[in-house]
Amino acid sequence: MADQVKKVVLAYSGGLDTSVILKWLQTTYNCEVVTFTADLGQGEELEPARKKAEMFGVKEIYIEDLREEFVRDYVFPMFRANAAYEGVYLLGTSIARPLIAKRQIEIARETGADAVCHGATGKGNDQVRFELGYYALNPDIKVIAPWREWDLNSRTKLIDFAEKHQIPIAKDKRGEAPFSVDANLLHTSCEGKALEDPWQEAPDYVYSRTVAPEEAPDAPTYIEIEFEKGDPVAVNGERLTPAALLARLNELGGANGIGRLDLLENRFVGMKSRGIYETPGGTILLAAHRAVESITLDRGAAHLKDELMPRYAELIYNGFWFSPEREALQALIDKTQEDVYGTARLKLYKGGVHVVGRKSPRSLYSMEHVTFEEDEVYDQRDAQGFIKLNALRLRLLNLRGSSRQPLELEPQDYE
Numbered sequence: 535m536a537d538q539v540k541k542v543v544l545a546y547s548g549g550l551d552t553s554v555i556l557k558w559l560q561t562t563y564n565c566e567v568v569t570f571t572a573d574l575g576q577g578e579e580l581e582p583a584r585k586k587a588e589m590f591g592v593k594e595i596y597i598e599d600l601r602e603e604f605v606r607d608y609v610f611p612m613f614r615a616n617a618a619y620e621g622v623y624l625l626g627t628s629i630a631r632p633l634i635a636k637r638q639i640e641i642a643r644e645t646g647a648d649a650v651c652h653g654a655t656g657k658g659n660d661q662v663r664f665e666l667g668y669y670a671l672n673p674d675i676k677v678i679a680p681w682r683e684w685d686l687n688s689r690t691k692l693i694d695f696a697e698k699h700q701i702p703i704a705k706d707k708r709g710e711a712p713f714s715v716d717a718n719l720l721h722t723s724c725e726g727k728a729l730e731d732p733w734q735e736a737p738d739y740v741y742s743r744t745v746a747p748e749e750a751p752d753a754p755t756y757i758e759i760e761f762e763k764g765d766p767v768a769v770n771g772e773r774l775t776p777a778a779l780l781a782r783l784n785e786l787g788g789a790n791g792i793g794r795l796d797l798l799e800n801r802f803v804g805m806k807s808r809g810i811y812e813t814p815g816g817t818i819l820l821a822a823h824r825a826v827e828s829i830t831l832d833r834g835a836a837h838l839k840d841e842l843m844p845r846y847a848e849l850i851y852n853g854f855w856f857s858p859e860r861e862a863l864q865a866l867i868d869k870t871q872e873d874v875y876g877t878a879r880l881k882l883y884k885g886g887v888h889v890v891g892r893k894s895p896r897s898l899y900s901m902e903h904v905t906f907e908e909d910e911v912y913d914q915r916d917a918q919g920f921i922k923l924n925a926l927r928l929r930l931l932n933l934r935g936s937s938r939q940p941l942e943l944e945p946q947d948y949e
Contacts, residue, residue, distance in 0.1 A: 541566040541647040542678060543638045545664070548583030550703060552653045554692050555680050556590050557699045559651060563678070568594040568645050570638055574630050575601045575719025575777065586702070594645055600633060601719055605776035608633055608855075609720055613819055614764040614874075615839065615867045616827075617847040623797055623809075624816045625850050626721025631660060632855035635667025642675065649676035656682045659802050663853030670856035713740065713810075719780055721793075721813040729808055732798050736810045743784065743812040747791035747885030754883040755790055756890070759783075759822040761878070764871030766819060780815045787814025790882040802852045818887050822878035825889040829897045835870045842866070 542559055546552045546569035559567050569587040571580055580597050587595045608629050619625055638650045650668055654660035661679055668675050686692050696703050716723040724740050738746065760768040767773055769782050787793050793814035801807050827836060842863055849860045876894025880887055902911045 539563045539565045539649045539676060539678070541568060541645060542649040542651050542676075543568045543570055543642045543645065543647045544651045545634055545638060545653065546571050546583060546587065547653075548580070548586045550692060550696060550701075553586055553590075553701050554686065554695055555651065555653050556587070556592070557701060558680055558684060558686070558695070559678065560590070561699075562684075565649075566594075567592055568596065568641060568647055570596040570634075570641055571598070572634050572637060573597070573599045573601060574604050574633070575781070576717040578717075596641055598637065600637065601777040602775060604630065604633055605719060605780050609780065609816075610765045610776060611864060611868070612850060613816070613823055614871050615843055615846045615863070616820060616824060617843055617850060618820070619847045619851040620797075620799055621844075622795060623799060623811065623851075624721065624795075624813045624820065625847065626718060626811065626813055626816065627660070627716050627723050628663060628851045628853075629720065629855075630718045631663035631853065632667045635664050636671060639668060639671040639675065642672070649678055651678040651680065654679070654681065657803065657805070658807075659851070659853070662802055663855075666853040667856060715742075717742075719777060719784070720816050721811055724810040725807060729810055732808045736796060740810050741794065741812060744788045744794055744814055745791050747794075750789070750791035750884045754881045755786060756879065756881055757786060757818075758877050758879050759819070760876070761823065761826045762875055764823065764827075764868070764874040766822065780819070783815030783818045786882060787818050787887075788812075790814075791885040792882060792887055793817040794885065818880065818882070821887040821889055822880060823874075825878035825880075825892040826876040826894060827874055829892050829899050830874050830876060830894050831870060832898065839867065839870055 542563065542565055544552065544556055544559065544567055546556060548571065556567055556569065559565060567590070569583070569592050571583045573580055584595055584597055612625060612629050617625055619628070635650075641647070642650055652661065652664040654664060656679070661682075665677050665679070668677055680686075686695055693703060695701075713724045713729050714726045722743055724736075729736055729740065758770055759766050760771075765776075766779055769779060769786075774782060793812050793816065795811040795813065796808075797811060798806055798808050827839075831839075846860065846863045846867070849855070849857060849863070854860055873896045875896050876892060878889060879891035881890050882888075900911075
């Protein structure tokens with residue numbers, strides 16, 4: 535095995551697990567390791583990861599700020615589709631994996647590496663997402679998944695390995711972690727340990743981005759979000775970059791207790807898992823986008839999008855961002871967004887996002903047609919023919935008789 539890999543690009547956070555993986559790669563594969571640490575807005579200082587990598591003798595260290603690319607090229611296209619897995623999960627972890635995988639493959643090409651490595655376990659979805667991304671972008675790349683190869687299958691064994699190889703361990707990592715956390719600019723995800731019993735309410739300390747709704751301000755916060763071609767471009771009249779805009783919505787949503795989700799979901803690998811998610815800015819963004827679509831999208835296009843959304847969301851959840859079917863759906867979705875210009879006005883109040891206004895220079899809403907007062911553009915008598923034509927097949931079914939009634943046939947009818 536050791537002679538099969540010369541250089542590997544490791545997705546490296548600098549935490550205990552990936553630090554153990556780094557050393558394990560060096561000792562098991564006897565190969566050169568390139569570390570890649572992505573800043574996706576997780577809110578952590580990344581320079582310690584550089585120092586740790588240097589401590590291991592790593593010569594090629596990549597630490598990159600990908601926040602703008604993440605929001606512009608991954609989060610916003612997904613939100614054009616109003617994607618929500620199983621109706622509620624806004625895919626915060628899922629949508630980050632293809633970008634990390636893409637950059638790992640690019641770095642492998644730049645450095646001449648013949649393998650890539652991730653730290654996802656063999657029970658979760660991330661192993662699938664990473665590896666589908668790798669293979670889609672480089673079919674010949676070798677993938678190393680330590681959690682499927684090594685025997686360090688417990689926290690105790692990881693710590694023993696770390697101590698043996700003098701890997702620094704944070705004091706709070708010496709005991710069993712109460713839960714695992716993944717974070718980026720779109721959301722935080724907490725799973726495992728204290729959260730594994732789906733009957734028990736998640737403790738307050740699990741939440742890091744939002745105040746409890748009951749502790750949110752007693753006065754509502756009103757905001758306006760402006761859209762161009764389906765993407766948000768301004769908050770309260772201030773134009774912002776994609777990452778800055780999402781960060782602003784996170785602040786507003788977090789302060790008002792918005793975006794908490796306790797979900798028991800169906801993982802791609804077959805099991806169910808319980809996750810606690812916080813997506814304050816994304817929750818606001820979804821409501822605002824649907825509000826502007828409601829005034830600009832034709833009924834047929836809007837309903838078709840809603841029909842396709844579960845399939846689109848499932849593709850992202852399962853790791854098929856780079857698949858032809860996701861790209862085909864994206865092309866259709868983006869076509870529907872050509873006239874999605876306008877502004878949504880929202881009231882944020884104690885965990886709730888309430889649309890209270892919407893306007894658009896490309897509105898399809900006509901007050902002349904919907905008014906209850908007298909108008910000159912709509913002849914209500916036209917509805918009679920419309921209804922009769924739509925009722926024709928129902929009337930014919932009734933005239934034929936109910937299928938629940940047995941049909942009596944004469945013997946000659948069979949001849």
